[in-house]
Structures are given as structure tokens and as C-alpha cells.
Amino acid sequence: MAKYDKQVKELLDYIGGKQNIQAVSHCMTRMRFVLTDPAKADEKKINEIDCVKGTFTQAGQYQVIIGNDVANFYNEFTKYAGIEGVSKDAVKQAAKTNQSVLQRIMGALGEIFAPIIPALICGGLVLGFRNVIGEINFFNNGTQSLADISQFWAGMYSFLWLIGEAVFHLLPVGIVWSITKKMGTTQILGIILGLTLVSPQLLNGFNVATATEIPVWDFGFFQIQMIGYQGQVITAIMAGFVLVFLEKFFKKHCPEVVSMIVVPFCSLIPAVFIAHAVVGPIGWRIGDAIAFVVNLGLTSNVRWLFAAVFGLVYAPIVMTGLHHMTNAIDSQLVNTTGGTILWPMIALSNIAQGSSVLAMSVLQKRNERAQQVNVPACISCYLGVTEPALFGVNLKYKFPLICGMIGSAIAAMISVGTGVEALSIGVGGLPGILSIKPQFYLNFLLAMIVAVVVPFVLTFIVGKKKLTDSQKGLVSLPSGSSGGSQPNLAQSDTQAGSKAVTPNRTEIDENGADDSAASYETMVLKAPLTGKVIPIEKMPDEVFSQKIMGDGVGIEPDGDTVYAPADATVGVVMADSGHACGLVLKNGLEILIHVGIDTVDMNGDGFTLHVKEGDTVRCGDPLITFSPEKIRAAGHTVTTAVIITGEGEAKNIRLLSGMDAKAGQTVIATFE
Known part of the structure; x- marks a missing residue:
């Protein structure tokens, strides 16, 4: 049986x-x-x-x-x-x-933007700070900014643009690189293609709307406009997938002996040509269509309805990069009418998305990993730069994005319905009120309150139901996770920042450990990896953080090799993927070491398994070698779980965390 x-x-x-x-x-x-x-x-x-x-x-x-x-x-x-x-x-x-199709599109976007999020967060904070020192007129009766009255801050304002331009204007480079990385093609070709989209030889994409003449490449019987695609997302994504398709096609049909020469040449040149001749113009036509609709809505008799639609869809438009076209519309409105009712809605949309992130920050206040993204994203969003919030938080969870869009729509209706106008394009966040005409301050303030309160409340209510305890940073054992196979481990009484105490060992003679030393080895588990040891509750995976598999610790590794934490027998390995290994000690204690989260999807790429099922290992023997770079490039976290899946005869198990561990030396668990 x-x-x-x-x-x-x-x-x-x-x-x-x-x-x-x-x-x-x-x-x-x-x-x-x-x-x-x-x-x-x-x-x-x-x-x-x-x-x-x-x-x-x-x-x-x-x-x-x-x-x-x-x-x-x-x-x-x-x-x-x-x-x-x-x-x-x-x-x-x-x-x-x-x-659904929408879920797949959102998932693909999330995977593409995941590696870019740190740069977006940094750039968002930089531009937010730059807005404060150079765009807000605090001094001389509201006529001068800090940069206007101080040479130091004027220099800082100019210098910080170096970073802001690199992150946002040159964003297509990062996008195309991320696509080639995700699809497993040559990343340097992606970088080169991205650079051709933002080359200084081209007319800057932000200046196209006001340019009197657009230069062209003249091929005799046809011409291609020399337009740059600074800040454009749709063009970059389409161009990136064109390159990926071409490279995979030529790799499949090209003999290996000439592949190094033929594949890059035949892939990159057509991809660049298609990007500028086909993909780019399509992107601009989409942008022109959006600009036409916006201008029509602003001048129609149902502007309140347009305001609701514009407020609802502006955040998704930002994610495409097409929102830059609104600058031309705003500039035209300011020049012809002396003000713009469009810019206040943009500022309110930014505030609404920031409020959704604020609610997520409250919901995830115990999730330190999430807070590392939430807090700076919220700050930069409230200061007018939304990309970190959109791609780093709201798009990832989806419902904060929708809640922010709803709040933005309501706030936009209030703004347009009460006739709010801005003197010019200003700071697109909370400081945006300073660009509003004084007679509309109270009206805009009311719209701002709605943009803060509605998304926050909606996100908080929905998040309370949709977010798991793991995502909130809480610990809650689900029903059905207990039972005969569920170990009943003693909780670690060490706190974050505490030091693990390693007991003194007796000397080992030349023939090996003496009885007391051998006994000692069965009393501790040593760190299988060098790195930061964290409580299991902070693992970014519900199965581990909720202790469904058992209690344990997580390790954020600094190295690339997993070592045996004790003398043991290899009980189980994932031979095809090489990302995990199970050990059994002499006293029956069972340990699972799982490198990264969802790394099984990598099918062994980046992993080398040094043992097989049934092998006997000594403490410190290598078990798995892995590539942290490949794991991160695949969109996974490297955080490794060390789980006690069965107690055996061990008693009074105590787990230690909160310290920097050295593989094979630092004790992470003791037991009797």
C-alpha cells in the first residue's frame, strides 16, 4: 500500500x-x-x-x-x-x-518595472526636493524661491537635475534593458537601443510640441523624423519587444559559428530602424489623440464629466509616459487665457495616488520591507513625482491604484466644477496650491482634502480585507496549518539587534571531535549562509512567514554558497532546480534550506547543487552555490529560508535572529 x-x-x-x-x-x-x-x-x-x-x-x-x-x-x-x-x-x-488579459498585462508591467523601482524612488525624492528649493516661491511676497535668493541652492537646483534627467528623461534606456533581461536576450543590445531613443542628436521629445521645424533623416524616397522619446514608456516597451523578437529569431536560424557576429548586427539595426520609423510615430499619434481629447473636454459644456474621466485615467496615462503631452496643452492655455484648469487636476491626481500609498504605509507599518518602498514613494508623490508610487506600490497591489483613481476623479470634479485655475504649471503635489490663483485657494483646498481623504479611506478599507497577514507584517497561523506534522517550536527570545552567543568548544584532536564536541554539534545549528539573520515573520512569502512549514529564520545573504548548518544526512533535494535542500540530523531534527522565493521558476539557471539525496554531510560542507545576480535579474528575492520542518527528538528549540551571521560559525538555533 x-x-x-x-x-x-x-x-x-x-x-x-x-x-x-x-x-x-x-x-x-x-x-x-x-x-x-x-x-x-x-x-x-x-x-x-x-x-x-x-x-x-x-x-x-x-x-x-x-x-x-x-x-x-x-x-x-x-x-x-x-x-x-x-x-x-x-x-x-x-x-x-x-x-484575465488585464491581469497578464499588469503582471508583465510589474515584472518589467520591478528592477527599475529603486531608481524611480531615488529620482522621485531628488525631483521632489528640487521642486521645493526651486519651484516654490516662499520669499519676497511669493515672488522668489530658495534657489532665486541663494547661489548655493541655485547650484544645487541645477546639479540635482543631472539625476532627475537620468532617471526620468532617459527612462527608455532602463525599460528596454529590463525587457531584454526579463526575456533572456542580450542586455547590452537593449541598453544601446534605449540610448538611440534618447540620443542628443535627436530633437528632445519634450520640445516637439513647440518646435517650428523637426529635422529628418532623408533616404531619398522617404524620410524619418529625428524625434527623441525622452520619458516615453509605450515606445520603449514596443521597441524592446521588437528587439527581443528579432534576436530570438536570428538566434534560432543562425549557425552557431557565426552567431556572435550575425545575431547582434541583424537584430539591433532593424530594431532601431523600426523603433524610429514605426513604433515612435505610433506612440506620438497616441499622444496626439490624448491631447486632442483633453483639449476638447476642457472647452465642452460637460467639463464636469470630462474632469471625472480625466481624473480617473490620468494615473494610468502617467504609467505610459504620455502625460508629458499635457504640458503643451497647459502652456497653450496659459498663453491664451492667462491660466489653466488642467494643471490643478494633475496635481490632485498625484495627491490621490500618494494618499493611497499613505494608507498602504499604515496598513503595512509592521512590514519593514514594504515600508522601504512605501515611505519614500509617498513623500515623492506628495511632492509631485508619482512614478515611484505608481510602479513601486499601487500597480503592484492594483487596488490602491484604483482607489487613488476614484479619489482623483471626485477631486477633479470639484476643482473643475468650482472653476479652479492655476497661474501656470507648478508642483504636481501638495505644494501645487501655491500655483493656484489666489481667488481659488479655498476651492482647491477642498479638492485637496478630498484627494487625501477618499483614496486613503478606500485603500485602507479594501486593504484590510485584501492584504494577507504576511503582507501587513503580522503573524497569523492559518487554520489547517497545525497538526501532527506541524512542529511546536519555542519562540526565540532574542530581539533584533541582539548578538548570538557561541558557547566555547572543547578542542578536537587530530582524529576528529571528541564525545563532548560531538554532543555539542547536535545542540546547535550554525548559519548556512553569511548575511543578516531576520525573524521568519519577515520572510516575503506567506508559507514561510506564517510558519506553515514550521518555525525558523530568514537570511539575507551576502555570499553565494549554502553550507551545511550541522552534521546531517541529505533527506531531499530539488535536483532539477537546485534551489532547495532538506537535511535530517541524527536526532531526527529536519531542516529545509530554501534559497530565494519562487526561484523554482528559474529551472536551475544560476544554481549548482553539490549534494544528492542520501549523502552524509559535515557542518560546513557546501550544499548549493547560487548566483544572486541571476536571481534578482529574474525578478525574485534572494532572501533564504531556514526552516525546522520536524522536531525529531529535539527539545526546547530556540531560534536566534537580528544579527550579522558568518556561515559555519554563527549559531542561529539551539536545542536539547
């Missing part, structure tokens, strides 16, 4: 039967299903199966957490169900069929 005969039958029944399974695979700890109808899965009954530690749905996959023995369970399940297991890539592709 198979080990999991009863449990396999129950899972197949409760998950909706064979006909409800599109695809199934497994990773180190969990079964991964793509279900035809997820609603048919009886989650309550599945969680009651004695070997199941929990369930959750992510990216279209229904995941059932089994533990270290998942490989055996998987083999029994597929044999009994008569289903042929597929690769994790196939499961991932099948899972996309359970996602």
Missing part, C-alpha cells in the same frame, strides 16, 4: 476530480495545480487532510502545501489520478489562462 494512498484519494476528490486539473507540478514544499474551475476545490476539506499544511492561490496556481515529502506525494498522486505531470514552466503558462 502506498504511503499516501488515503490522502491522495481525498485530495483528488476534494480538488474537483481529474477533469478539473489542467496541469500539475510540484516544487520543494507544495503541489502546484492549474484548475479548470478553481471554485470546485473544497478548500476547507483539503486543509483537513492530515498531510496538508495549508493552501493558497497565487498567479493562477492553486497550491497545496505538503512539506519535504512532496515529491513522493506528487508521484503517488499523479499515478493514482492517471495524470502526467508537467514542468513548472508549463504549469506557469497554463496558469495564465486563469488570468
Whole structure:
């Protein structure tokens, strides 16, 4: 009789039967299903199966957490169900069929912008500070800024533009690079293509609307306009995927012996040509269409309706880079009418998105990792630079973006409905009130209050329900996670910032450790990695942070090699992906070391496994070597989980965290 005969039958029944399974695979700890109808899965009954530690749905996959023995369970399940297991890539592709087109687009955008977020946050803070010192007239009855009255601050204002321009005007370079990295093609070709979109030889994209003449490349029978695409997102994304398609095509059809010469040449030149001759003009036509609609709405009899629509969609427009076209409209309005009613709505949209981030910051006040993005993104957004907030927070969770759009729409209706006008383009955040005509201060202040309060309240209410305890930085064991296989570990009584105390060892003679030394080795676990040891609750994955697999610690590694934390036998490995390893000590204590989050999706790229199942290892023996750069490039975190999945005969287990550890030396757990 198979080990999991009863449990396999129950899972197949409760998950909706064979006909409800599109695809199934497994990773180190969990079964991964793509279900035809997820609603048919009886989650309550599945969680009651004695070997199941929990369930959750992510990216279209229904995941059932089994533990270290998942490989055996998987083999029994597929044999009994008569289903042929597929690769994790196939499961991932099948899972996309359970996602809407919008979800897939949002997911792709998120993956593209994830590596760029740190630069956007830095650039946002820089431009926000620059706005304060050079754009807001605090002095001489509101006629001069700090930069106007001080040479030092004037120099700082000019100098900081060097960073702001690099981040935002040259953004296409980062976008095309990120696309080539995500798609696994040559990144330097992406960088070069991006640079051709923002070359100084071209007419700056921000000056196109006011240019009297646009230079061209003249090929005799046709011409291409020499326009730069500074700050343009749609053009950069389209150009990036053109390059990826061409490179993959030529790699597939080009002989290996000349690939190094032919592929880059045949990929880059057509991609640059298409970017400027086809993709670029399409981007500009989209921008012109948006500008026409905006101008029509501003002059119509239903401007309040236009205000609602504009306030609703402005944030998504910012994510495309097309919002820069509004500068030309604003400039024209100021020149012809002496003011603009468009700019106040832009400022209110920025404030609304910042308020959504503020609510997320309150909801995630205990999630230090999230706060590292939330706080600076909120500050820069309130100072008029929204990209860090949009791409770093609101787009990632989706509902804050929508809540901000709703608040922006209501605030825009108030602004336009009460006739608010700005003297000129100003700071697009809270300081934006200084650019408003004085007679409209109270009206704009009311709209600002709405832009702050409505998105904050909506995001907070929705976030309370949608965010998991892990995303909030809380710890909450889900029902069904306890049971016979769930270890009952003692909580660590060390706090962040405390030091682990390593007991003195007896000397080891030339033949090996003496009895007391051997006894000591069974009493501690040493750090398998060099790096910062963090409480397991801070792991960016619910299965680990909620202790579904067991208690443990996380390590933010500084190195690239995982070492055995104690003398042990290798119980299980992920031979195909190499990202995880399970060990069993002599006293039966079971340990899982899992490098990164969702790194199973990398299919072994960047991982080298040094052991196999059944090997005996000594403390300090290498287990896994990995590439942190490849993990990050794939969009995953490198934070590694060290989990005690079974107590065995160990007692009084204590976990230590909050210190900088050295692999093979620093103690991270003690037990009897």
C-alpha cells in the first residue's frame, strides 16, 4: 500500500476530480495545480487532510502545501489520478489562462518595472526636493524661491537635475534593458537601443510640441523624423519587444559559428530602424489623440464629466509616459487665457495616488520591507513625482491604484466644477496650491482634502480585507496549518539587534571531535549562509512567514554558497532546480534550506547543487552555490529560508535572529 494512498484519494476528490486539473507540478514544499474551475476545490476539506499544511492561490496556481515529502506525494498522486505531470514552466503558462488579459498585462508591467523601482524612488525624492528649493516661491511676497535668493541652492537646483534627467528623461534606456533581461536576450543590445531613443542628436521629445521645424533623416524616397522619446514608456516597451523578437529569431536560424557576429548586427539595426520609423510615430499619434481629447473636454459644456474621466485615467496615462503631452496643452492655455484648469487636476491626481500609498504605509507599518518602498514613494508623490508610487506600490497591489483613481476623479470634479485655475504649471503635489490663483485657494483646498481623504479611506478599507497577514507584517497561523506534522517550536527570545552567543568548544584532536564536541554539534545549528539573520515573520512569502512549514529564520545573504548548518544526512533535494535542500540530523531534527522565493521558476539557471539525496554531510560542507545576480535579474528575492520542518527528538528549540551571521560559525538555533 502506498504511503499516501488515503490522502491522495481525498485530495483528488476534494480538488474537483481529474477533469478539473489542467496541469500539475510540484516544487520543494507544495503541489502546484492549474484548475479548470478553481471554485470546485473544497478548500476547507483539503486543509483537513492530515498531510496538508495549508493552501493558497497565487498567479493562477492553486497550491497545496505538503512539506519535504512532496515529491513522493506528487508521484503517488499523479499515478493514482492517471495524470502526467508537467514542468513548472508549463504549469506557469497554463496558469495564465486563469488570468484575465488585464491581469497578464499588469503582471508583465510589474515584472518589467520591478528592477527599475529603486531608481524611480531615488529620482522621485531628488525631483521632489528640487521642486521645493526651486519651484516654490516662499520669499519676497511669493515672488522668489530658495534657489532665486541663494547661489548655493541655485547650484544645487541645477546639479540635482543631472539625476532627475537620468532617471526620468532617459527612462527608455532602463525599460528596454529590463525587457531584454526579463526575456533572456542580450542586455547590452537593449541598453544601446534605449540610448538611440534618447540620443542628443535627436530633437528632445519634450520640445516637439513647440518646435517650428523637426529635422529628418532623408533616404531619398522617404524620410524619418529625428524625434527623441525622452520619458516615453509605450515606445520603449514596443521597441524592446521588437528587439527581443528579432534576436530570438536570428538566434534560432543562425549557425552557431557565426552567431556572435550575425545575431547582434541583424537584430539591433532593424530594431532601431523600426523603433524610429514605426513604433515612435505610433506612440506620438497616441499622444496626439490624448491631447486632442483633453483639449476638447476642457472647452465642452460637460467639463464636469470630462474632469471625472480625466481624473480617473490620468494615473494610468502617467504609467505610459504620455502625460508629458499635457504640458503643451497647459502652456497653450496659459498663453491664451492667462491660466489653466488642467494643471490643478494633475496635481490632485498625484495627491490621490500618494494618499493611497499613505494608507498602504499604515496598513503595512509592521512590514519593514514594504515600508522601504512605501515611505519614500509617498513623500515623492506628495511632492509631485508619482512614478515611484505608481510602479513601486499601487500597480503592484492594483487596488490602491484604483482607489487613488476614484479619489482623483471626485477631486477633479470639484476643482473643475468650482472653476479652479492655476497661474501656470507648478508642483504636481501638495505644494501645487501655491500655483493656484489666489481667488481659488479655498476651492482647491477642498479638492485637496478630498484627494487625501477618499483614496486613503478606500485603500485602507479594501486593504484590510485584501492584504494577507504576511503582507501587513503580522503573524497569523492559518487554520489547517497545525497538526501532527506541524512542529511546536519555542519562540526565540532574542530581539533584533541582539548578538548570538557561541558557547566555547572543547578542542578536537587530530582524529576528529571528541564525545563532548560531538554532543555539542547536535545542540546547535550554525548559519548556512553569511548575511543578516531576520525573524521568519519577515520572510516575503506567506508559507514561510506564517510558519506553515514550521518555525525558523530568514537570511539575507551576502555570499553565494549554502553550507551545511550541522552534521546531517541529505533527506531531499530539488535536483532539477537546485534551489532547495532538506537535511535530517541524527536526532531526527529536519531542516529545509530554501534559497530565494519562487526561484523554482528559474529551472536551475544560476544554481549548482553539490549534494544528492542520501549523502552524509559535515557542518560546513557546501550544499548549493547560487548566483544572486541571476536571481534578482529574474525578478525574485534572494532572501533564504531556514526552516525546522520536524522536531525529531529535539527539545526546547530556540531560534536566534537580528544579527550579522558568518556561515559555519554563527549559531542561529539551539536545542536539547
